Amino acid sequence: MSVDNSFSVGQRWLSNTETELGLGAVISVDFRSVEMLFPATGESRIYTKQEAPLTRLTFEVGETVKSQDGWTMTVTDTEETQGALIYHGLREDTKADARLSEALLDPHIRLNQPEKRLFNNQLDKPKWFDLRLNSLNHQYEYQRSSTIGLGGARISLIPHQLHIASEVGNRHAPRVLLADEVGLGKTIEAALILHRQMKTGRVSRALIVVPDSLVHQWLVEMLRRVNLAFSIYDESRCEALDEEGENPFENDQLVLCSIDFLSNNPQRHEQAMAAGWDMLIVDEAHHLAWSADAPSPAYQCIESLATATPAVLLLTATPDQLGHESHFARLRLLDPARFHDYNAFLDEESRYSQLADAVAPLLSDTQPDAHQMKVLNDFAPDVMAHTDSLDTGEARYALLHQLIDCHGTGRVLFRNRRSGIDGFPERHLSSYPLPAPQAYDGAIHGGDLTDALYPERQPSVVSDWTSLDPRVDWLLNFLPEVKPEKVLLICASAVTAQQLGEVIRQQSGIRHSVFHEGMSIVERDKAAHYFSEEEDGAQILLCSEIGSEGRNFQFAHHLVLFDLPLTPDLLEQRIGRLDRIGQLQDVNIHVPYLEHTAQHVLLDWYHEGLNAFEETCPTGAGVYEQVADMLTHACLSPDDMLASAELVETSQTLNRQLKSQLEAGRDRLLELNASGEGRVEQLLEDIIELDSSQDLSRFMGRLFDAIGVQQEEQGNDCFILRSTESMVSQLPGLDPEGMTVTYKRRAATTLEHVHFLSWDHPLVHNAIDMILTDVHGKASIGFIKDATLPKGAYWLEALFTLEANAPKSLQLGRFLPQTPIRICLDANGKQADHSFDVHRPAGRKVAHQLTKALHQPLTLQLETARKLAHQQANQIQHDALTAMHSTLNGEIQRLQDLQKRNPAVRDTEIAFIEQQLQALDKVIQQADVQLDALRVVVNNP
Numbered sequence: 001m002s003v004d005n006s007f008s009v010g011q012r013w014l015s016n017t018e019t020e021l022g023l024g025a026v027i028s029v030d031f032r033s034v035e036m037l038f039p040a041t042g043e044s045r046i047y048t049k050q051e052a053p054l055t056r057l058t059f060e061v062g063e064t065v066k067s068q069d070g071w072t073m074t075v076t077d078t079e080e081t082q083g084a085l086i087y088h089g090l091r092e093d094t095k096a097d098a099r100l101s102e103a104l105l106d107p108h109i110r111l112n113q114p115e116k117r118l119f120n121n122q123l124d125k126p127k128w129f130d131l132r133l134n135s136l137n138h139q140y141e142y143q144r145s146s147t148i149g150l151g152g153a154r155i156s157l158i159p160h161q162l163h164i165a166s167e168v169g170n171r172h173a174p175r176v177l178l179a180d181e182v183g184l185g186k187t188i189e190a191a192l193i194l195h196r197q198m199k200t201g202r203v204s205r206a207l208i209v210v211p212d213s214l215v216h217q218w219l220v221e222m223l224r225r226v227n228l229a230f231s232i233y234d235e236s237r238c239e240a241l242d243e244e245g246e247n248p249f250e251n252d253q254l255v256l257c258s259i260d261f262l263s264n265n266p267q268r269h270e271q272a273m274a275a276g277w278d279m280l281i282v283d284e285a286h287h288l289a290w291s292a293d294a295p296s297p298a299y300q301c302i303e304s305l306a307t308a309t310p311a312v313l314l315l316t317a318t319p320d321q322l323g324h325e326s327h328f329a330r331l332r333l334l335d336p337a338r339f340h341d342y343n344a345f346l347d348e349e350s351r352y353s354q355l356a357d358a359v360a361p362l363l364s365d366t367q368p369d370a371h372q373m374k375v376l377n378d379f380a381p382d383v384m385a386h387t388d389s390l391d392t393g394e395a396r397y398a399l400l401h402q403l404i405d406c407h408g409t410g411r412v413l414f415r416n417r418r419s420g421i422d423g424f425p426e427r428h429l430s431s432y433p434l435p436a437p438q439a440y441d442g443a444i445h446g447g448d449l450t451d452a453l454y455p456e457r458q459p460s461v462v463s464d465w466t467s468l469d470p471r472v473d474w475l476l477n478f479l480p481e482v483k484p485e486k487v488l489l490i491c492a493s494a495v496t497a498q499q500l501g502e503v504i505r506q507q508s509g510i511r512h513s514v515f516h517e518g519m520s521i522v523e524r525d526k527a528a529h530y531f532s533e534e535e536d537g538a539q540i541l542l543c544s545e546i547g548s549e550g551r552n553f554q555f556a557h558h559l560v561l562f563d564l565p566l567t568p569d570l571l572e573q574r575i576g577r578l579d580r581i582g583q584l585q586d587v588n589i590h591v592p593y594l595e596h597t598a599q600h601v602l603l604d605w606y607h608e609g610l611n612a613f614e615e616t617c618p619t620g621a622g623v624y625e626q627v628a629d630m631l632t633h634a635c636l637s638p639d640d641m642l643a644s645a646e647l648v649e650t651s652q653t654l655n656r657q658l659k660s661q662l663e664a665g666r667d668r669l670l671e672l673n674a675s676g677e678g679r680v681e682q683l684l685e686d687i688i689e690l691d692s693s694q695d696l697s698r699f700m701g702r703l704f705d706a707i708g709v710q711q712e713e714q715g716n717d718c719f720i721l722r723s724t725e726s727m728v729s730q731l732p733g734l735d736p737e738g739m740t741v742t743y744k745r746r747a748a749t750t751l752e753h754v755h756f757l758s759w760d761h762p763l764v765h766n767a768i769d770m771i772l773t774d775v776h777g778k779a780s781i782g783f784i785k786d787a788t789l790p791k792g793a794y795w796l797e798a799l800f801t802l803e804a805n806a807p808k809s810l811q812l813g814r815f816l817p818q819t820p821i822r823i824c825l826d827a828n829g830k831q832a833d834h835s836f837d838v839h840r841p842a843g844r845k846v847a848h849q850l851t852k853a854l855h856q857p858l859t860l861q862l863e864t865a866r867k868l869a870h871q872q873a874n875q876i877q878h879d880a881l882t883a884m885h886s887t888l889n890g891e892i893q894r895l896q897d898l899q900k901r902n903p904a905v906r907d908t909e910i911a912f913i914e915q916q917l918q919a920l921d922k923v924i925q926q927a928d929v930q931l932d933a934l935r936v937v938v939n940n941p
């Protein structure tokens with residue numbers, strides 16, 4: 001390649017000032033001027049010959065050239081005719097001899113090798129070098145950080161959630177049951193686990209399966225909390241995609257659909273199976289009913305998907321809702337080899353509860369007595385054999401954590417209880433006795449429990465019950481009393497909800513909305529949205545039972561239970577719509593009921609027998625199992641005061657007993673494991689440190705400025721981002737209408753419409769990618785003003801990257817992400833330890849003179865820099881290999897040790913890490929050094 005200054009038609013030149021024009025061709029030359037056509041953009045320019053800001057592009061023997069037709073060849077010879085060059089060589093595609101006149105070179109050529117750009121005057125502002133260096137540094141830090149995939153979630157930092165997310169998110173193909181009590185954030189935990197696994201390359205394709213009523217809420221939560229855009233799949237979407245003739249489920253990486261849609265539709269289920277997933281998430285998994293002879297269709301549908309998918313997360317707040325056997329069956333879905341026998345599982349459970357007593361002293365940091373020591377020895381002889389003494393708190397703490405590791409179910413099942421978590425509001429019950437209308441007599445005394453509890457649904461009264469049931473008048477009076485406060489009403493049936501809605505419409509001006517299974521998903525979401533609107537929204541949302549699961553209505557503080565469900569778990573689910581994380585006030589529960597009817601009996605049973613309204617009642621299901629007959633009897637004979645009193649009394653006694661059994665047998669290890677106490681603190685600190693650092697906002701400020709995105713302060717820690725006309729190119733993810741962003745967690749969690757920019761955010765990644773994939777900043781020349789350094793001295797800064805290629809699933813980024821290596825050499829080729837604040841770019845002419853004059857020394861410096869970069873790279877590779885071996889061998893060892901004591905460690909987990917180690921060993925050794933950018937810095941104090 002050489003530089004020439006006489007123009008001839010056919011020659012190719014690059015513009016030094018408008019590098020985006022591509023490669024120009026001389027189309028005419030006269031005495032004073034030269035006309036240049038830039039075929040890539042179709043533009044032409046006329047320059048004065050003397051001052052044309054152009055550099056001739058020629059290639060030398062050994063270099064590769066590309067023709068305008070797309071083929072390439074390595075130059076073996078050149079000849080010149082009438083001032084223009086003809087290149088000779090061997091075509092790479094046909095291997096035939098070829099000649100290529102320079103007029104026929106590819107006009108889109110953009111020199112991307114830094115040295116070519118430097119010596120061809122394709123120069124950018126020197127700040128771009130810093131941007132490239134900083135982008136690489138930040139990207140490197142991000143890949144290795146402990147907070148990846150968690151720090152950027154738009155959530156408040158709640159320890160038990162972060163613990164579960166990092167514990168499960170770091171596993172290979174995790175298969176777990178997330179079973180925190182209602183409203184403790186299982187959806188958030190699942191979102192965090194998925195996000196962590198995606199950001200670390202473990203998962204690309206995920207399928208979420210939820211009840212109909214929760215589809216949209218999941219869509220919104222995934223997008224809002226962790227920026228994951230799921231596509232909702234239903235029959236109409238699949239039909240539209242069918243037309244393209246492919247499996248519709250292969251069209252998207254992140255798919256969300258309802259369990260009914262899959263389990264009622266064998267063809268779609270088959271297609272979902274065939275599409276293949278890395279992770280399956282199933283919400284409200286207590287619906288997956290199972291017994292050995294009659295597994296439900298929903299269970300079978302999920303079972304086949306779970307068998308074919310490596311990572312599975314099942315979510316339920318009430319694992320025992322359909323019986324303990326079904327609970328076992330869900331564990332069996334996760335690990336059929338380990339949970340193969342229900343009786344063995346029961347045995348194991350009872351062993352853990354015996355352990356509870358023995359563990360208690362360790363929890364309160366005291367010495368276990370002799371009997372307790374024996375139990376501990378029996379449970380974990382291995383661990384105990386290595387425990388010399390339990391005299392110190394540290395030794396007791398260490399033992400406790402080793403015992404947690406040995407806990408079979410603790411690896412698979414995470415259950416946090418409300419009692420272990422602060423900050424929940426109080427719940428208050430107000431009950432309203434009302435006279436039962438005569439028209440209900442038949443239903444109340446007819447001997448059918450459903451009729452007795454829900455008399456309004458009897459065919460004989462159904463048409464006009466709203467005019468005679470006093471609960472309706474009560475509701476019409478109650479709403480104005482609490483106006484404008486929002487009220488969520490739940491009742492058992494869709495018809496009741498609709499009819500109540502109709503009465504409110506006809507008899508009051510109250511804004512209301514209904515939510516039931518007869519509505520489409522879109523209609524339901526509209527209704528829920530209307531209810532959530534603060535100013536002009538509905539005051540009351542009337543829900544059938546489908547409103548009692550999963551939904552987030554904690555912005556309301558009044559819950560009307562227009563009727564009561566028969567099981568305590570369902571009652572807890574209903575109350576859980578308001579009593580959940582994010583509820584800022586006490587929850588007021590209102591129950592209007594018909595006096596001396598089954599409703600009255602049920603209310604007293606819940607309130608006096610179980611205290612289930614004002615406190616969560618984890619023992620409710622157990623009591624119910626034992627008193628179900630008594631309860632039915634008392635409900636069917638509501639005038640039998642004795643029966644009711646006996647029911648309440650028996651239930652109180654049972655509840656006390658079960659509570660103390662639960663307390664005694666409480667699986668404290670399981671709870672301790674799920675809470676993350678003692679393990680999550682470091683991660684929390686890391687995230688808090690990240691939150692308080694200004695690095696991201698400063699870096700993005702400079703980056704946005706450079707690429708032409710305007711960032712305008714808006715108050716409340718928010719900024720508005722807008723694209724400008726000077727944008728380098730389109731930034732994917734930037735809303736053309738502008739978008740409001742914040743770098744502060746507090747603002748992000750309180751202001752819904754604001755994007756939370758973090759190192760995890762796609763816009764940040766896209767902006768960094770834009771910098772690193774563009775040629776901007778590959779070469780630059782600039783001045784510094786430093787009186788302490790010799791005047792006129794110059795340095796070459798060379799930025800290299802060390803990188804290897806590996807499939808994402810190997811998680812190369814943990815050990816050797818793309819690694820920047822900056823080498824700075826002075827004019828003598830000696831390494832200098834300066835970092836420069838290059839404030840002024842060299843003017844075009846000066847830059848041209850400098851590269852011309854310094855061509856040879858710079859070429860030599862660059863060679864030296866390459867050698868030094870390779871030396872550093874060797875060391876980095878060596879360190880990465882050592883770290884990788886030690887980390888992964890450590891993980892293998894730990895899992896193998898654990899597996900001896902805890903059968904929940906699957907062989908596949910260990911095998912994966914062994915393979916990962918082998919593969920990474922090769923990959924890291926094959927890593928290569930690339931030159932990314934060059935900057936010449938001249939001191940001009």
Ligand SMILES: Nc1ncnc2c1ncn2[C@@H]1O[C@H](COP(=O)(O)OP(=O)(O)OP(=O)(O)O)[C@@H](O)[C@H]1O
Binds near residue numbers: 185186317549749
């Ligand atoms: N860390 C958090 N930061 C902010 N909001 C949160 C956090 N964790 C949970 N929430 C909110 O609390 C509510 C309950 O969380 P989530 O829906 O994940 O609970 P859940 O355990 O799945 O509930 P359910 O048992 O009712 O299905 C939701 O509105 C959720 O957005």
